[in-house]
Amino acid sequence: MNGKIKLGLIGTGHMGQYHVNVAVGLANEYEIAGIYDASAARRAEIADRFSVKGFEDIDALIDASEAVVVAVPTAHHYEVAKKALEKGRHVLVEKPMTTSAEQARELVGLAESRGLILQVGHVERFNGAVLELRRVVDKPLLIESRRLAPNSGRILDVGVVMDLLIHDLDITMNLVGEEVKFVDARGVARTGKHEDVATAVLQFEGGCVATITASRLTQAKVRTLTITQESAYIILDFSTQDIDIHRQATSAYLMTREELKYRQESFVEKIFVHKDNPLRQEHIHFVKCVRGQTTPIVDGQSDIRTIEIASRILEQIHSSW
Numbered sequence: 001m002n003g004k005i006k007l008g009l010i011g012t013g014h015m016g017q018y019h020v021n022v023a024v025g026l027a028n029e030y031e032i033a034g035i036y037d038a039s040a041a042r043r044a045e046i047a048d049r050f051s052v053k054g055f056e057d058i059d060a061l062i063d064a065s066e067a068v069v070v071a072v073p074t075a076h077h078y079e080v081a082k083k084a085l086e087k088g089r090h091v092l093v094e095k096p097m098t099t100s101a102e103q104a105r106e107l108v109g110l111a112e113s114r115g116l117i118l119q120v121g122h123v124e125r126f127n128g129a130v131l132e133l134r135r136v137v138d139k140p141l142l143i144e145s146r147r148l149a150p151n152s153g154r155i156l157d158v159g160v161v162m163d164l165l166i167h168d169l170d171i172t173m174n175l176v177g178e179e180v181k182f183v184d185a186r187g188v189a190r191t192g193k194h195e196d197v198a199t200a201v202l203q204f205e206g207g208c209v210a211t212i213t214a215s216r217l218t219q220a221k222v223r224t225l226t227i228t229q230e231s232a233y234i235i236l237d238f239s240t241q242d243i244d245i246h247r248q249a250t251s252a253y254l255m256t257r258e259e260l261k262y263r264q265e266s267f268v269e270k271i272f273v274h275k276d277n278p279l280r281q282e283h284i285h286f287v288k289c290v291r292g293q294t295t296p297i298v299d300g301q302s303d304i305r306t307i308e309i310a311s312r313i314l315e316q317i318h319s320s321w
């Protein structure tokens with residue numbers, strides 16, 4: 001597909017508005033067919049703010065588009081993405097693709113059989129620091145991630161596993177690239193029936209252990225990933241897109257008559273990361289995929305595996321309640 005891609009955006013809430021903003025900015029790539037939101041008030045507000053056409057009917061918008069962004073609540077991803085794929089449209093669907101691996105398999109199968117792009121919005125994959133990680137990570141032994149945030153009260157249809165933990169699960173599984181052989185997880189629900197806090201321990205076939213923690217009830221925003229491998233200790237901060245690598249750590253006890261001191265030294269390498277808006281990078285990648293210039297970084301099969309493990313994490317959490 002050459003020329004501008006006619007893009008429709010479905011679901012223009014908190015995340016959807018950022019998609020509209022980025023898509024409008026990519027004026028050489030997209031011609032905005034319009035937007036649709038189930039809320040007429042939201043539809044009118046976003047259509048007005050970005051000077052795009054607000055459709056009153058989702059089918060009419062899909063018919064007028066060549067590709068669509070699906071940023072409706074997670075519980076509705078499946079039905080909306082399926083409708084668009086069945087109409088022969090490429091789809092960029094927000095994460096997680098669906099709430100079950102079975103639904104994800106169906107969508108991936110549908111896209112493959114029709115030769116359509118189905119990309120999942122794992123936006124952190126386009127974070128400059130995460131892209132850089134692939135160059136420095138080599139046989140990790142231990143991966144520890146923390147994604148903690150205050151209560152936004154917004155996402156009510158799924159718990160913190162499908163809302164936040166899925167980001168780090170996707171990154172971790174992609175970095176290690178091996179089958180997960182063991183999963184243990186615990187969680188706490190406070191605001192409703194879904195877990196608000198969760199910790200999962202995974203072990204991969206080759207032995208690497210990962211602990212992934214997510215919370216939407218923490219009085220601060222923390223987004224870090226650390227990796228221990230034999231030659232280095234890597235610290236990534238998602239918010240600042242910074243990477244520090246500690247190497248050649250040495251430690252010694254120094255004893256004098258008066259005191260005992262502990263000294264620890266290591267070389268710290270600060271990696272310069274090209275910082276761009278990850279959502280913009282995600283869209284540029286989507287455009288290239290639709291044009292047949294590349295294939296999705298987050299391919300359907302890897303996303304199915306991520307959802308399978310997320311489902312196992314949820315089973316573990318629920319079985320311990």
Ligand SMILES: NC(=O)c1ccc[n+]([C@@H]2O[C@H](COP(=O)([O-])OP(=O)(O)OC[C@H]3O[C@@H](n4cnc5c(N)ncnc54)[C@H](O)[C@@H]3O)[C@@H](O)[C@H]2O)c1
Nearest residue numbers: 011012013014015016037038039071072073074094095123
């Ligand atoms: N990639 C990220 O970092 C990130 C961040 C936040 C949210 N998300 C994802 O984006 C999705 C939306 O989350 P949000 O925070 O924007 O939620 P939100 O509630 O703010 O927005 C959802 C919007 O969809 C509309 N809607 C509901 N059902 C619809 C339907 N069937 N058809 C059309 N519109 C419909 C609602 O009226 C609302 O405006 C979720 O899947 C979430 O996981 C991703």
